[in-house]
Each structure stands twice: as C-alpha cells, then as structure tokens.
Amino acid sequence: MATTNIWQQFKALIPEGVRVIATITANNNNGTSQAELRDGSVITVKGESVSVGEKVFIQNGEVKAAAPNLAQYEVEV
Template identity: 75%
Template structure:
C-alpha cells in the first residue's frame, strides 16, 4: 500500500546515512580497512576494495567505492 504522507514519500527519495570521504591508511586483511577523515579522526570501516593511500566513499560504516582525488579549498565567510 502506497503512503499518502508527503514527508515519508520525500524521505524515501533520500539515501540512508551520510556519505563521507576518507583516506585509506591500511587494509587489515579481515574485510576491514582503517581510514582517516579530513579532521584527522581515525575510523575502521568494512571493506577492502580501495587501496592504501587512496580516497574512498564511506556510507553506514562501509566502503562504497573509490573517490576521485580533487582539489580542496577552504573559504572564510
């Protein structure tokens, strides 16, 4: 049965969980990897599909794929 709640319909269009980019620092050999966020926080995530030193998309604690190496800028407003 389809819902008539507009908010629920809108939420169903959005992906679950936030997607972040990390730099892979180690593949553990047990299906997990260690990565570093931009702020220096170290995290352990599921998946070893991205090589060490490369950037990866992470969603829900799992590597979703390789991320492109793009320039990063900071701007103060």
C-alpha cells in the same frame, strides 16, 4: 483513489546515513580497512576493495566506492 504521503516521498529522496570521504591508510586483511578522515582522525571501516592511499566514500561504517582525488577548498561565509 490512493492517498500519497508527501513527507514519505521526500524522505525517500534523501539517502540514509551520513556519507563521508576518507583516505585508506591500511587494509587489515580481515575484511576491514583503516581510514583517515579529513580532520585527521582514524577509523576502522568494513571493506578492503580500495588500495592504500586512495580516497573512498564511507557510509554507515562501510566503504561504498572509490572517490575521485579532487582539490579541497575551505571557504568562510
């Protein structure tokens, strides 16, 4: 009978790395883009697949996909 490690199964459900949403401000024509985070800071990320002005998902410093342009709300609890 094979044993199962429940902790390893649980960890497999959680994606690796942090995923953030940012707005592309420039494509650098060298495989990287400039992205502005919601707090106003600008970072350089790998990937140029998304046009300037569009929102993207960034994970581990790389553009993963375009993100929908949805309204943002801030709530204090």
